[in-house]
Amino acid sequence: MPTLSRIYVYPVKSLSGFQVTQWPVDEKGLLYDRKWMLIDRDRQFLSQRRLPQMALVKTWIDADRLILSAPGRRDLILPLTASSSETIEVTVWHDQCRAETCGAEADAWLSEFLQTDCRLVYQAAEDRRQVDLNYATVADQTAFSDGFPFLLVSEGSLTALNQAMQLDYDMVRFRPNLVVSGCDSYAEDRWRRVSINGIGFRLPKPCSRCPVPTIDPETAISGKEPLATLSRLRKWQNKVYFGQNALHDKSGSLAVGQSVQIDEIGEPQPPLP
Template structure:
């Protein structure tokens, strides 16, 4: 059975998301999702793509509005019912839509928190932005989202990606609205018509991913992953695809735990991403399990980096895993535990560890000069 496992809304476009147990499906998407947006002093919308520090602003839902939190600036409450002001035109990519400025006081707070000039705008109920009519029916609308009201991703798809990654990533890198469990990896690609809690959704378009996915949502630090790995097997028409955008027909409430039923599937070529052989699937993964209470995180991270650098071509990545067992520190290659601090009674030197890993993953090859130099 396919089952909704997570639901997210993003009240202010490109700021932190909010996990919810239940969500009202309105005409333009999940209630409160991307009804607010930040623009620069010229009225152009801004996102984490250019300003990754936006990830550090976290939102939460209150009974009377949205609270935005920042570790240095404190909190700001943005009420649901704001003072009505004249509508003005704003652009989201190629779309022109209408919104209103909210408050100069809020603008000052947000500008200070982000260390750049910005203004907050809101999309009132009488502002309707149509979804691209090439992929939706007339009258279907959305908010300040990039293009569509919903993004659907299967947990199996993230699990498959993480098996290919040097280090696993959380789902928040991909900013979905609906996550489901069950089924095969990337099964969402082919979902044409589905129902959740009596609400009908249609698969509109595979989601092309951008640099925003490379931003750590807790630290705002950019890296190369996951785009580097995704580009090796999820390319379609020179775009990296992960997840499917949805549109819908009716309204109601969906909840974590609801069944997702697939009524029909896509057959069009634009929904089919050619499968590539995963040459890493036969390579083992190095797993370093450490006790987070024993101040071993830095040592584990150092070892992970050394092993990943040395054995890039021989293993399918290195995974750091905090242990639930106090005092546990182990290093495994695949299913075999090479080192167990409690069993062996000591920490291995990095030279000893590298040779043990080499004997396991590529026994016919000795450590190179550069490997010895780093010991």
């Protein structure tokens, strides 16, 4: 039976995430996942697409603290609940969201390292960001993710891609939340519903990939892979796909080693030959 083999949390959108062995799930996904975000002067979100060096900022959650670290910088330590009274409107793709600022110290730390004027914000408690209703129900929501609370990828898919590239890329390149072992490569293309520890997941849409996986997370230097090989093997309607977006039906907890029950399968998505 397929098994949950890795769990990744990304507290700050597009910064480095961290791996855990167990983690709570709330109504928006993994607890604290993409709860923080960087914005520019126009209050538009920032990501590695625009600033590859964001990959070099490491994140960690320790007890009641969010810790950011970067080469040549002292650690930035922030509370897990925003202490600012300033609430502003920010933009994530086409969504307008309410966010709380995290203070001048955080803004200066990140602006200096990234060499761009930016601010760190936290999703306001009252903000409810609806997942695209073309793929979700009115109950589905997310924090500052690109669009879905979870991204699921199988170990077998990465193995197959690495073999095709003749490289040995780590899963962190693809920024999944849930990694599954014990299944064939790209088996997740056919999964529509799965259950892990009593939490039901729906997989309504494959994940189209932007250039972020071409960025080496240790150096922030970009290359041609994996997009070159994905364009050859996993292209459909002018986009390339790797992994499946997922929605969850309730809160709970997840732990590495838990069984992944396949509840419903369908035609492959994307519909590749």
